[in-house]
């Protein structure tokens with residue numbers, strides 16, 4: 001008997017196509033099932049609140065809050081800022097996965113929608129802080145490498161940098177009415193760093209060591225720009241709102257950007273008018289003009305170099321001096337090394353290879369007080385899988401270098417300042433070791449590292465070699481408040497203000 005004869009004719013018409021479709025349906029169901037099964041879960045994390053997500057759990061010291069959350073939720077966490085996923089890596093393994101294994105997928109930058117508004121002048125700020133590592137980004141990286149941070153260019157500017165540091169030491173040694181005076185360390189080092197960068201950019205000092213000059217207020221404006229750009233933006237938290245500038249941020253950022261660029265636009269214009277072949281010494285502005293960069297692009301690059309390079313230098317110096325004052329044994333060892341190796345009052349960059357303890361002091365300072373404790377926010381340009389979890393496309397990615405560098409499982413007595421730990425490890429700044437990477441690692445590795453590794457140790461050594469430092473009112477340095485705050489950079493909440501007592505009868509600077 002034909003089994004189909006039992007089926008009414010209309011149904012029989014449908015029966016055969018269905019039979020034919022069954023294998024297809026089966027395959028579809030199977031692939032759907034296996035793909036859902038294969039898709040790893042999202043990383044664990046604290047439950048988000050409605051609308052704001054975990055925003056209020058981060059507070060003013062997000063590196064500390066996130067380190068505490070990682071103790072509960074593990075080394076790879078998912079939080080939500082509004083509706084946007086935020087992934088946080090807090091172990092060497094997570095750092096390696098993010099900064100090395102999946103570096104291509106996770107090296108985008110997370111840039112506020114306000115800056116991304118197409119056609120706006122702020123759009124050009126994406127040059128290096130570019131949201132993707134594309135050709136435009138590669139062009140900027142390459143000109144940085146050849147014309148700003150190459151060994152050849154840095155070597156040609158040694159004399160300028162050493163002169164700026166001598167000016168700083170001379171200024172610190174000045175007495176007011178025959179009296180020594182307290183010095184705000186971060187402030188004076190900031191002015192020195194501004195001039196080192198401005199001389200490399202346009203061959204001009206921007207400020208004197210009181211902060212007066214064409215560049216007066218530069219860092220206040222750069223800081224305000226970074227603060228405003230980093231403020232939680234509705235458009236960033238809720239993608240659907242990103243077409244509107246609901247908080248009026250674009251106008252505010254444009255105002256600050258215009259004021260900052262006003263410092264150098266005339267200087268760049270003058271250079272552009274004189275570009276009839278290289279005249280005399282070539283600075284970075286000349287190189288950019290000759291390579292066809294527009295004024296808007298030059299403004300964006302300069303703004304970025306001042307934002308990234310100044311406070312990181314001055315904050316590191318301030319933390320180093322503070323730690324050395326609080327740790328007299330380390331201070332003594334450093335002084336001994338300097339007295340043995342340095343004959344006059346001047347420290348030169350060429351002395352650095354002979355000063356291993358100085359190098360260890362700087363490394364230890366950057367372990368405890370990295371200027372970028374969470375690096376700069378990265379972005380997932382595509383979905384990927386990390387440590388068995390799915391990282392959604394467009395997630396913001398942070399790596400908590402601060403937490404890793406203080407992890408008691410990785411570091412002996414991690415909260416103490418012990419430069420000796422670096423004397424025998426061979427750890428360097430290059431980001432190849434995922435227990436210690438204060439300059440980041442991979443594609444977004446800090447391009448300023450070659451400059452910072454020359455300037456910062458020479459400044460620290462010059463301050464220690466030429467002066468004893470005491471606190472006003474002869475307060476015991478052990479009482480110094482070490483609380484930090486995270487602005488553009490991780491800063492000492494209470495700036496160090498100390499009295500320099502010259503260690504020489506006369507300084508030959």
Ligand code: HEM
Pocket residue numbers: 109128129130197304305308309310312313316366370371372375376377378438439440441443444445446447448449451452456
């Ligand atoms: C002690 C000094 C410094 C430290 C510890 C430091 C650290 C860092 C870190 C952690 C990053 C982010 C890496 C990432 O997101 O993966 C970064 C990026 C950057 N730094 Fe530095 N930095 C220092 C000095 C400088 C200096 C002196 C300059 C230039 C004058 C500079 C220019 C930059 C730039 C342009 C970026 C962005 C790179 C990009 O997005 O591709 N930095 N730095």
